[in-house]
Amino acid sequence: MDTCTYDLDHSAVEATHYYKAYEGDRVMLCFGCASRFGYPQYLVELPRPRSWRTEYGYLVNVQIGTGQGDLVADVWPMEGDGVESWLTILGCQESKYLVADAAWEPYRPHYSVNDDFTYEATRVTCLPVVQCV
Numbered sequence: 001m002d003t004c005t006y007d008l009d010h011s012a013v014e015a016t017h018y019y020k021a022y023e024g025d026r027v028m029l030c031f032g033c034a035s036r037f038g039y040p041q042y043l044v045e046l047p048r049p050r051s052w053r054t055e056y057g058y059l060v061n062v063q064i065g066t067g068q069g070d071l072v073a074d075v076w077p078m079e080g081d082g083v084e085s086w087l088t089i090l091g092c093q094e095s096k097y098l099v100a101d102a103a104w105e106p107y108r109p110h111y112s113v114n115d116d117f118t119y120e121a122t123r124v125t126c127l128p129v130v131q132c133v
């Protein structure tokens with residue numbers, strides 16, 4: 001929890017207003033202080049940081065017949081929207097069903113075999129997935 005930085009007595013009071021001061025300092029005010037001192041024009045109001053929550057992610061593992069994993073194809077973890085396209089790019093012909101199966105039964109690897117490749121997808125609960133584009 002961010003706390004009010006205006007008044008030392010407010011070190012336990014939750015901040016509700018965030019500003020960037022004219023020298024770039026981050027200022028956090030509780031509702032009381034923000035109401036009391038108003039919104040000085042030299043302060044830029046910052047959006048309130050959003051709280052995070054867990055998300056679903058998919059572990060993707062692709063293996064060739066030897067049991068060796070493909071280092072390029074293995075991704076941990078991946079967002080739901082991207083995992084189906086990624087599996088399709090890798091040559092999985094049943095990516096839609098594989099992802100649906102994984103979504104239906106989390107924490108258990110689901111497989112799809114196509115030619116010499118075995119595609120494995122497992123749905124897990126993870127911290128928010130950061131996309132590197």
Ligand SMILES: [Zn+2]
Nearest residue numbers: 004010030033
């Ligand atoms: Zn305060």
